[in-house]
Amino acid sequence: MKPVAIARVNLVRFFRDRSAIFSVFLLPMLIVLLLGAMQGGASVPKLGFVSAADDALTSELLSILQGVDGFEAVEIDGEDSAVRQVERGGLQAAVIVPAGYESTLRSGGDVEIRLVIRAGQEVQGIGEVIGAVITRQATLLRTARFAAQKGAGTFDEALAVAEVAQVALPPVSVEATIAGEPFVLAGLGQFDIFAQGMLVLFIFLTTLNGAANLIQSRQLGVTRRMYSTPTPVRTMLAGEALSRFSIAIIQGAFIFIGTWLVFGVDWGSPIGSTLTIIAFALVSTSAAMLLGALVSNDQQAGGISTALGLGLAALGGCMFPLAVLEMLSDTVYRVAHVTPHAWALEAFQALVAEDAGVADIAGFLLILVGYAAVFGVLATWRLRKVLVR
Amino acid sequence: MVGAAWTIARKDLKQRLRDRSAYIIGIVAPLGLALVFGFVLNPLSGYEFDATYAVADLDGGPVSRIFVDNVLTNAEGIEVVEVASVAEAEALVDTEVTPLGGADDTNTADAAIIFPVGFSDDVQSERPVTIRVIGNQGSETDAGIAVALVEGYASELTSVRVAVATVENLVGGEVDRLATGVEVLQTPNPVTLRDDTASTKQLDGVTFYAAGMAIFFLFFTVQSGITGLLEERRTGTLARLLSSPITRASVLAGKMLSSFVVGLVSMVVLFVATTFAVDADWGPPIGVGLLILAAIVAALGIVSLLAGFARSAEQAAATGSMVGMVLGFLGGTFFDVSQAGGILATLRFATPHGWFMQGLADLRSDDLGVIVVPVLAMVAFGVVTGAIGLARLRKGLLP
Numbered sequence: 001m002k003p004v005a006i007a008r009v010n011l012v013r014f015f016r017d018r019s020a021i022f023s024v025f026l027l028p029m030l031i032v033l034l035l036g037a038m039q040g041g042a043s044v045p046k047l048g049f050v051s052a053a054d055d056a057l058t059s060e061l062l063s064i065l066q067g068v069d070g071f072e073a074v075e076i077d078g079e080d081s082a083v084r085q086v087e088r089g090g091l092q093a094a095v096i097v098p099a100g101y102e103s104t105l106r107s108g109g110d111v112e113i114r115l116v117i118r119a120g121q122e123v124q125g126i127g128e129v130i131g132a133v134i135t136r137q138a139t140l141l142r143t144a145r146f147a148a149q150k151g152a153g154t155f156d157e158a159l160a161v162a163e164v165a166q167v168a169l170p171p172v173s174v175e176a177t178i179a180g181e182p183f184v185l186a187g188l189g190q191f192d193i194f195a196q197g198m199l200v201l202f203i204f205l206t207t208l209n210g211a212a213n214l215i216q217s218r219q220l221g222v223t224r225r226m227y228s229t230p231t232p233v234r235t236m237l238a239g240e241a242l243s244r245f246s247i248a249i250i251q252g253a254f255i256f257i258g259t260w261l262v263f264g265v266d267w268g269s270p271i272g273s274t275l276t277i278i279a280f281a282l283v284s285t286s287a288a289m290l291l292g293a294l295v296s297n298d299q300q301a302g303g304i305s306t307a308l309g310l311g312l313a314a315l316g317g318c319m320f321p322l323a324v325l326e327m328l329s330d331t332v333y334r335v336a337h338v339t340p341h342a343w344a345l346e347a348f349q350a351l352v353a354e355d356a357g358v359a360d361i362a363g364f365l366l367i368l369v370g371y372a373a374v375f376g377v378l379a380t381w382r383l384r385k386v387l388v389r
Numbered sequence: 390m391v392g393a394a395w396t397i398a399r400k401d402l403k404q405r406l407r408d409r410s411a412y413i414i415g416i417v418a419p420l421g422l423a424l425v426f427g428f429v430l431n432p433l434s435g436y437e438f439d440a441t442y443a444v445a446d447l448d449g450g451p452v453s454r455i456f457v458d459n460v461l462t463n464a465e466g467i468e469v470v471e472v473a474s475v476a477e478a479e480a481l482v483d484t485e486v487t488p489l490g491g492a493d494d495t496n497t498a499d500a501a502i503i504f505p506v507g508f509s510d511d512v513q514s515e516r517p518v519t520i521r522v523i524g525n526q527g528s529e530t531d532a533g534i535a536v537a538l539v540e541g542y543a544s545e546l547t548s549v550r551v552a553v554a555t556v557e558n559l560v561g562g563e564v565d566r567l568a569t570g571v572e573v574l575q576t577p578n579p580v581t582l583r584d585d586t587a588s589t590k591q592l593d594g595v596t597f598y599a600a601g602m603a604i605f606f607l608f609f610t611v612q613s614g615i616t617g618l619l620e621e622r623r624t625g626t627l628a629r630l631l632s633s634p635i636t637r638a639s640v641l642a643g644k645m646l647s648s649f650v651v652g653l654v655s656m657v658v659l660f661v662a663t664t665f666a667v668d669a670d671w672g673p674p675i676g677v678g679l680l681i682l683a684a685i686v687a688a689l690g691i692v693s694l695l696a697g698f699a700r701s702a703e704q705a706a707a708t709g710s711m712v713g714m715v716l717g718f719l720g721g722t723f724f725d726v727s728q729a730g731g732i733l734a735t736l737r738f739a740t741p742h743g744w745f746m747q748g749l750a751d752l753r754s755d756d757l758g759v760i761v762v763p764v765l766a767m768v769a770f771g772v773v774t775g776a777i778g779l780a781r782l783r784k785g786l787l788p
Binding site: 017018019022023027030031034035037087088089090105108109110111112113114115116117118127128129130131132134135136137138139140141142143144145146147149150152153157158161162165166168169170171172173174175176177178179297299300302303304306307310311314315319320325328332335 | 408409410413414417418419421422425426428429430479482483512515516517518519520521522523524525526532534536537539540541543544545546547548550551552554555556558559560572573576577578579580581582583584585586590591609707708710711714715718719723724725726727733734747750751
């Protein structure tokens, strides 16, 4: 089998280069680890609490904040240090209470609490929660001020009565429940969403980078020499395609098994995810063949494949999940689905979040095979001309 | 010596100008990626809060109307759908997720708010009262905001109850509870929260990626000149060059100079292009310029270190891209690693990339003094690695 022999030689050549082992096996795992750690670190936002005064109202505010679910309140020394930690990412937000908080309030003055929040959508809403906590504390103070203004008594008298009234009266309460189906990403674990994205990103990127090999073979005259032997062009093409495809499958299998073993990533149905990996490896292979046919300089191919590999991945939802893109803008979401990446991710997501079987993702797989067919036909048509020139 | 170095650099630069791959790696790839990130993330900066809340006001009294007509209607981005019954409200939030992900936007609500019968009277009495909120699971954030709004109003009402009771207790008789309540609501809160986030030194998403891609690809862009040296050694043109009265130092200086210029041109083009194309905001040009210069020094140093230990140009290029990738990812050019916490968040300062990004973020303060540390850190990277690398390369040039 000549194509197999060609592929075998290519594979040996590819993996002899130690940097290939790094980019195929180590880098993807490193990035999944990095992203998973980022997600894990941000899941409990840290709130810095800075107080210049050590009075009862300030400590009460801190203990209310510490009792709120959803973030962890920690005391920080110094305003500048807290702001700096928010800027550097150590804290997601900081609340800065001015000196003389209690004494100013008791004397009827106004107090301003400073709030600084880390930029980024994942901590939105933290400001509202902090605001609600502060309003709750200010209730008594406003009551006392109001009563004093009405001439019903002094500030201190009113405060004392209000404290009793607050305990005695039932509050106006809120009963919050949920309905409907959960958000698409809700069922996914810490590493799941990144493992899917990085698997798709790296299969495409690595395979596309392999286009440089094809160009080198052309430049060095390997393909012309092979042509002088009784080897038809279609055999050469099959051999090249098979080597790209096997590298894609080897990498896909490694990330699939590696993330499952190391990070406990849930891939859903094994048959479904295997088929998705195969379909996407086909797309990547034919895209690489097409790039190898269109570009004639291996250095250029290196730059173009890196840019395309990363750019299409960013566009297709490998770096920012599709559900997030949809929330941001319909246009971005639609453009994402021009890339084959988005369809592969849809399949992976359906397998995990919706417990889908092979039949449920058949549509996505067909679309991927369609991409592979279109790229493949274009590449073959073009390569037949240039391979032996 | 300077003359010879300049001649060599000029020759290299002319070659680069004709080489299309230099444009691809130095400009097209990073700019293309910055545009993609800009396209994906720009909606985020222009992201407008847009939610639909169903309200079943079974009470219709003054206290529930204040919430519907004032609080909800005055809040930006909220559309109110009033329904007559709890069942109707429930139907609007109990929706299915479409196959492509996300909730179907038509005829649904992100949350339903229900005021029970007799709500306004109960609030003015001392009986317990409850407002119900049903959030749509498919739109967690918008539902959360509805809960926060209602809870805010409920705690205002509780506070009014306490205030009315206090006044009544002090004056020793009943007052007009509704009128007094409205007055309480109009009394400004003594404690206010001032959001100072805008004044902090943080990069927005678009600038983050524009700068991140620029520095990431810089380590690839500057490789060509230095690995070109190894290529010339292999092909023998270097030996011929050294047989002329040109010193090894001039050859090295020439190669470094051309790499430096290529790096500088690429960074400046990216700085200007992303500023105009995607509204990236890098900061004051002098500070940005200093950071860029320091970054190029660091990149040159690291690339010459790798070239110094490489046996061939191919090997130098391979290790160069490997190291460029790892430093780029750890340095937080693709993802904001400062969010990772722990070792990963600190590890970024072991890369020039991390210092470059932090320097740009610090530059937000418009105080040039803040970039001294990042600039020195990057220059230190460059000088230490460069000294070792150039010494090795110089030895390797011996005929």
